[in-house]
Amino acid sequence: MDRALLAAVLLCLGAVVPGWCEADVPEVAAASVNCDLPPDLTTPDEALPGVAVAMAKRGQVEVLAIGSGSTVGDTTGGAGATVYHFPKSSFPYRMIEALQAARPTVRFHLTVKGGRNMTAEEMLPLLRQEFAAQRYDLVVWQTGTVEAVRGLRPETMRDAIRDGVDVAAAEGADVVGVDPQFSRFLRANTDLGPYDTALQEVAAMPGVTLFPRFDLTHVWASNGDIDLERVSPDARDHTIAKLNICLGRALAKFVLTGSGEEAAR
Secondary structure: HHHHHHHHHHHHHHOOOOOOOOOOOOOOHHHHHOOOHHHHHHOOOOOOHHHHHHHHHEEEEEEEEOOOOOHHOOOOOOOOOOOEEEOOOOOOHHHHHHEEEEEEOOEEEEEEEEEOOHHHHHHHHHHHHHHOOOOOOOOEEOOOHHHHHHHHOOHHOOOOOOOOHHHHHHOEEEEEEEEEOOOHHHHHHOOHHHHHHHHHHHHHHEEEEEOOEEEEEEHHHOOOOOOOOOOOOOHHHHHHHHHHHHHHHHHHHHHHOOOOOOOOO
């Protein structure tokens, strides 16, 4: 299939959401949303000592979320050096919302960087700039979808993330990688295997662990709870909002468990 066509369709499928084919994502009361958070998919393989120290000693956690469309949310302006103010609907914001609710005595501050259709290689300079400017305790790095859609070399993605992990580790920050979102169309029209292997190789490095977004969203789609590809058009925006809320809660649970805290409620 033509790569440009595939990229366009994936935008509408929600693999990179929201995009030009979406209306504004509605505000949905988080209290009205129930999320299935399987322990085996919300427990990291490695501890997050940087977050643990920040919570215990400073009572403040600085979080850098970096990624493509599903991370930055519905933004305007170009990619690259643009500073994105999260629109209170993308999953990193929902993660902070869940963390703050679970630990009200700790201040969680979020900075979001990246842009629609950006690769890990393009995100790396943004990460370096951020660490040169201030301290971070946690990096949430979402990538892999754009590389797979474009058929780029997975080794380039892997090496870029490794370089970023080295930058973060030198400053005592933990890194949580976030893999692509489940999509039947994506799975059928791209070879995800090499990119998954590259992410697993990065996750084997000290100071980094991988949040299994693909497996978690596969579970939700399979049980019919959150399925962007099969939801009716009139329910699609609400489903996108629910997806972001549940991903945020899952990541919050993942982070709190990794930091040695009791799982998020």
